[in-house]
Amino acid sequence: MKKIIFFFISITLISCGAGKKSTENVNEKKVGFAAEINADDLKEHLYIFASDILEGRKTGEKGQKMAANYLTAYYKNLGLKAPKGHDDYLQIIPKEFFKEASKASSENVVAFIQGSELPDEILVISAHYDHLGKKGEEVYNGADDDGSGTTALMEIAQAFQVAVKKGFRPKRSILFLHLTGEEEGLFGSKYYTSHPIYPLNNTVANLNIDMVGRVDEKHKNNPNYIYLIGADKLSSELHKLSEETNKRYSQLKLDYTYNDEKDPNRFYYRSDHYNFAKNNIPVIFYFNGVHEDYHKPTDTPDKINYEILAKRAQLVFYTAWEIVNREKKLVVDKK
Ligand SMILES: [Zn+2]
Numbered sequence: 001m002k003k004i005i006f007f008f009i010s011i012t013l014i015s016c017g018a019g020k021k022s023t024e025n026v027n028e029k030k031v032g033f034a035a036e037i038n039a040d041d042l043k044e045h046l047y048i049f050a051s052d053i054l055e056g057r058k059t060g061e062k063g064q065k066m067a068a069n070y071l072t073a074y075y076k077n078l079g080l081k082a083p084k085g086h087d088d089y090l091q092i093i094p095k096e097f098f099k100e101a102s103k104a105s106s107e108n109v110v111a112f113i114q115g116s117e118l119p120d121e122i123l124v125i126s127a128h129y130d131h132l133g134k135k136g137e138e139v140y141n142g143a144d145d146d147g148s149g150t151t152a153l154m155e156i157a158q159a160f161q162v163a164v165k166k167g168f169r170p171k172r173s174i175l176f177l178h179l180t181g182e183e184e185g186l187f188g189s190k191y192y193t194s195h196p197i198y199p200l201n202n203t204v205a206n207l208n209i210d211m212v213g214r215v216d217e218k219h220k221n222n223p224n225y226i227y228l229i230g231a232d233k234l235s236s237e238l239h240k241l242s243e244e245t246n247k248r249y250s251q252l253k254l255d256y257t258y259n260d261e262k263d264p265n266r267f268y269y270r271s272d273h274y275n276f277a278k279n280n281i282p283v284i285f286y287f288n289g290v291h292e293d294y295h296k297p298t299d300t301p302d303k304i305n306y307e308i309l310a311k312r313a314q315l316v317f318y319t320a321w322e323i324v325n326r327e328k329k330l331v332v333d334k335k
């Protein structure tokens with residue numbers, strides 16, 4: 001662990017006084033904060049997070065605990081607060097909750113930025129950090145699944161924290177939620193939504209990031225894309241906000257193929273956001289599609305497109321920014 005902890009010493013935050021908050025100034029600043037999310041940082045984190053040392057991060061096992069330590073050390077160093085009652089940034093899930101799916105208790109990792117004007121309204125940004133572990137001597141590194149989402153979430157949190165230090169605290173609160181037990185059956189999100197740290201009826205949305213570092217066959221000639229799933233299912237406002245934000249800042253091609261109810265893959269039901277959607281919380285699931293290394297020991301960090309990963313993480317950051325800083329809470333107008 002020493003090596004990993006040492007790594008954080010290199011991360012520093014620059015802080016200075018509050019800026020003027022004219023709309024134009026905010027927009028300009030926002031682009032600067034988004035630039036905190038960059039390919040080099042993502043790469044540095046992911047090469048550690050998806051290394052053999054973490055043994056494939058299997059729920060309840062040593063590698064997952066090391067991964068949790070890595071995340072808590074990161075947030076501590078960034079100066080993010082832990083939610084009240086979770087001083088060590090952990091939401092502990094007892095072994096019994098997993099039934100046979102885990103050998104031991106496991107942990108969601110949680111970090112928090114309190115909103116300035118509407119602190120009781122919460123945006124949850126999530127990514128699962130567990131993976132499949134080892135089979136024999138073979139490590140399932142899970143660089144894309146979901147090391148990519150994990151490192152994206154870390155960088156998004158850092159961008160928001162830099163904004164806070166410069167006087168741009170979000171109006172609403174943000175919970176950065178690193179989920180465990182996803183591969184075993186969405187246990188981390190099931191546990192969070194049945195034991196929410198902040199009331200679900202004040203949870204305004206969930207942005208869930210699961211596999212965002214690769215380029216699928218369909219887009220190999222134009223990697224500037226991301227699949228969005230769920231955005232229009234509960235809130236037409238969220239879909240509109242997401243589209244407008246992308247048009248203005250990111251200009252990625254938003255592919256809705258898997259958002260189709262008739263799509264046989266049914267991805268809407270297959271990652272952690274679904275436990276939020278079930279509770280009537282609007283969600284967006286960010287996803288790069290499938291590839292030949294999915295759930296194989298060959299899902300390694302050398303195959304990640306870090307430039308695209310950064311652009312996708314920036315899109316999530318911008319979308320989150322709009323959700324937490326808009327005047328009115330997102331309206332749920334669909335069933
Ligand atoms: Zn996954």
